Amino acid sequence: MPPVPVKGVGTKTAPRRAGRPPRALLGHAQITRAALRLVTRDGYKALTMSGLAKSLNVAPSALYNHVSSKQDVLLLVEDALMGRVDVSAFTERPWEEAVRLWAHSYRDVFSAHLPLIPVIALLPVTNAPQTITMYEAVTDGFLRAGWPQERIINAIVALESFVFGSAYDVNAPGDIFATGELEDAAPHFTAAVARRGNPAGHNDADAAFALGLDAMVAGLAATLASATR
Template sequence: MPAVSAAQGRSASNGGAQRRRAGRPSAAVLDKAGITAAALELVSRKGYDGLTMAALAKVLDVAPSALYNHVKSKQDVLLLVEDHLMSLVDVSGFGGGSWEDAVRTWAWSYRDVFAEHTPLIPVIAVLPVTDAPQTLAMYETVSKGFFDAGFPRERIVPAIVALESFIFGSAYDVTAPEDIFDSGSMAESTPHFTAAVRSSAHGQDGPAGQERGRPADTAFQLGLEALIAGFGAIRT
């Protein structure tokens, strides 16, 4: 009987511990992955301006002081977010195969990642990459791929930046309304543009024969192929 009582006591004690963990989390269970996820959720609901340290602490259900034990400022939080998103970009193509196919894989993945997080583009596009390991690893892989393909070192970063500028803009295009180019009552006075819009609505085949019917995908494919062809001309 005493052993049974002791076991029951331990069970009750464990149950109480579980109930306590369901309440406000302590600083010990707060980590950078959780902070990153909460920051992404906050930005998706309230935009970049809604991401404050106080709001983030509220989402995490912790005191602001607990949050500051892990990140010193909003800039640190944004660096975590940037690093997380960049880690999702597929750079595997640069490990083998042609440079052209590697750029296609990287660019389509890059665009798709940021199409899901457009409120962060104006911030991350100008955020320094200092001390962001996943971001720097991505750039290292892409830079090596460009160098191995015969790009002069001095042209690698400008080429990447030019591609990124196109990628970020195209990420916005994914979320644009389908009728963004509808000329409405002025269709008759803009016949060439109106006809072009109607023709482009049919879409084209995507990479490797994959059907990509959205106008944003058709435009991205066209622009990306033009950039790849243009940059290919400066390879040695």
């Protein structure tokens, strides 16, 4: 009986077929990262299904296996960004401090993604798990601070409106209030701009945000006090 050939001894293995290694499976995480990169680089108008598919080096049909529309992509993006907002202070700190830390984190996340603010500010939170988790933590913090349930969402929306506007201010040019040749027409404004002073270590955007946030928190605290008398 002839000897049984042993792999590697007197035999040759079949050569590996040429071609690229298998592509990593496309999924929501890859789609979300690609969408964020696309918007950051080229602006919101660049976020189309065909443009997103091209950036992922896949056919549009492959993309539609995971998301059914641009709205679905935006929901993924919204959820990813909201998941970066730190809400941990609502379980660890007093309410006023927690609101400040949450607002600072919220502003930092969205100041890095300005093109998405007009979209996400109007996007429903339906079926966005991380977004819902964020709002649940904030709402729970308000409830534990004694807020009447019927006033909580209005307070959150008021804070969010301030946060989104402040995110734009982070990216404003340093000379945004320069009056130029109209200096004589606005002497008081021009002088106030020239004398603008900030606490040590604060730039203009940070100082304005801190002042506004302090005022909002104080106003909300007064509202809470009057509501619980």
